[in-house]
Amino acid sequence: MQVPILTYHGVNVAGNEYAGNDHVAFAADLELIHALGLRIVPAQWLVDNLLGRAGHDLRRCVVLTCDDGSNFDYYDLDHPEHGSQRSFFNALLDFRRRHGRAAQPDLHLTAFVIADPQARARMDVSCLVGRNWMQQEWWRAAQASGLIGIENHSWDHNHPCLDSPGPHGLARGDFHAVASEEQAEFEITQAQEYIAAQMAPRQPRLFCYPFGHVNDFLSRDWLPRRGPEVGLDAAFGDGATPVNADSDRWNLPRYICGWHWRSPEQLRDTLLAAADVAAA
Numbered sequence: 001m002q003v004p005i006l007t008y009h010g011v012n013v014a015g016n017e018y019a020g021n022d023h024v025a026f027a028a029d030l031e032l033i034h035a036l037g038l039r040i041v042p043a044q045w046l047v048d049n050l051l052g053r054a055g056h057d058l059r060r061c062v063v064l065t066c067d068d069g070s071n072f073d074y075y076d077l078d079h080p081e082h083g084s085q086r087s088f089f090n091a092l093l094d095f096r097r098r099h100g101r102a103a104q105p106d107l108h109l110t111a112f113v114i115a116d117p118q119a120r121a122r123m124d125v126s127c128l129v130g131r132n133w134m135q136q137e138w139w140r141a142a143q144a145s146g147l148i149g150i151e152n153h154s155w156d157h158n159h160p161c162l163d164s165p166g167p168h169g170l171a172r173g174d175f176h177a178v179a180s181e182e183q184a185e186f187e188i189t190q191a192q193e194y195i196a197a198q199m200a201p202r203q204p205r206l207f208c209y210p211f212g213h214v215n216d217f218l219s220r221d222w223l224p225r226r227g228p229e230v231g232l233d234a235a236f237g238d239g240a241t242p243v244n245a246d247s248d249r250w251n252l253p254r255y256i257c258g259w260h261w262r263s264p265e266q267l268r269d270t271l272l273a274a275a276d277v278a279a280a
């Protein structure tokens with residue numbers, strides 16, 4: 001098993017070229033992955049195999065994720081500088097219309113969302129343009145489409161726009177700071193419960209570290225101990241290597257668009273390197 005996980009951010013819109021726009025990149029990458037003869041599968045399949053619960057054929061497969069849960073994930077939005085942006089969800093639908101369901105029958109995108117509505121409202125004003133683009137009303141429809149899974153990206157991202165210190169003495173702006181029982185319950189368990197309540201009866205099962213900040217307390221102590229109790233199967237970081245059978249369940253590596261690759265050529269090399277190892 002050798003599966004690369006790719007990650008996109010809907011708020012990354014710095015222009016309308018591949019290199020600065022995760023929507024342009026996402027749509028192009030769907031075509032590239034398909035043209036390379038690779039299969040897109042849900043993140044949960046990979047986790048289930050890793051935990052020995054399932055035996056999906058994951059040869060020459062790719063997993064897609066997106067972070068932060070802005071409305072850009074689901075709705076086409078009119079960016080104030082760069083115009084209309086095709087959402088990740090609509091890009092999946094476009095792909096399916098072009099190629100038919102049989103082309104990528106397991107097509108799926110895992111969306112890691114921020115739970116706290118007040119924190120999202122603050123981010124909408126301080127980081128976006130104050131147009132209510134950090135909402136949750138699309139979560140259920142996205143999940144019901146079968147193309148998107150809604151998962152846990154913490155209570156409030158411990159985002160720098162929040163008042164510091166936060167509850168339990170939490171210094172804001174850095175997820176490495178989440179290093180006590182109370183802080184972990186606040187950031188991770190509270191988000192699990194909130195998202196589960198919104199998505200009932202389905203529960204989130206995957207966690208993604210904000211900013212890719214992975215500390216020893218969370219990855220080696222708290223999540224191995226408390227993760228399964230709160231319904232979590234695995235956690236995702238940004239290690240930029242394919243997931244294999246030896247990967248750490250509580251720090252599964254991902255490749256980040258715009259950071260680990262900036263062009264279709266770079267992504268092709270990454271995907272083929274992983275697929276070659278898998279085929280060997």
Ligand SMILES: [Zn+2]
Pocket residue numbers: 067068153157209210211
């Ligand atoms: Zn994030």
